[in-house]
Structure formats: C-alpha cells, structure tokens
Amino acid sequence: MSRSIKKGQYTDPRLMEKVAKLKAGDKSIVKTWARSSTITPEMVGFIFGVHNGKIHIPVVIVEDMVGHKLGEFSLTRKFVRHGGKIQKANEAAAAEPAAKAPAAKK
Numbered sequence: 001m002s003r004s005i006k007k008g009q010y011t012d013p014r015l016m017e018k019v020a021k022l023k024a025g026d027k028s029i030v031k032t033w034a035r036s037s038t039i040t041p042e043m044v045g046f047i048f049g050v051h052n053g054k055i056h057i058p059v060v061i062v063e064d065m066v067g068h069k070l071g072e073f074s075l076t077r078k079f080v081r082h083g084g085k086i087q088k089a090n091e092a093a094a095a096e097p098a099a100k101a102p103a104a105k106k
Helices: 013-021 085-105
Strands: 029-032 047-051 056-060
Touching: 013 029, 029 056
Parallel strands: 029 047
Antiparallel strands: 047 056
C-alpha cells in the first residue's frame, strides 16, 4: 500500500539537513540508516552510504532514482547460488575448457 497523497512523500528530516549542509560538488558519503526515505530531486548528485544491516553500501543518486526509496538500492540479502548435483556438473564442465586453453598456449 502506498502513502497518502495528502501526507506527501516521507523523507527523514535529519537526512535532508545533512543534504542541505553539503555543497554541490562535495564527494563525501552521507551515511544513513533511513532506508524508507524517498529520494527527492535535492539529493541528485550526492553519494549516500545506505545501511543494509551489516555495512553501508555507497549509492550514487541519479535523476532516474527520484521517487524511489533509498533501501531499494542497498540489498539486504546476498545471493550465493543454487546448488545440487546438476549445478556442480555444469560448473565442472565449464571449468574444463578454461583449464585446457591456457595449457595449449604454452
């Protein structure tokens, strides 16, 4: 469910204060835990360190991101891979030609 139009977009007030203090060409990272904050046009061009629960992921804000949430660009889960016998067989088959190619060059 989206937020009421009457209320407007939610942006953390402390985050907006930090953005207002920064200069336009400043390349410092603004660390934030406010993943639910909406990206506004005033934020374009700045770098935010968005916390994903473990570390701060640097996110460069561009015009296409306006209207989205900061948390959308800092993933909280890391995909490792799907496993199983078939996956191991596929990886082994892909590794064989790569291993033979450098030996043939010598």
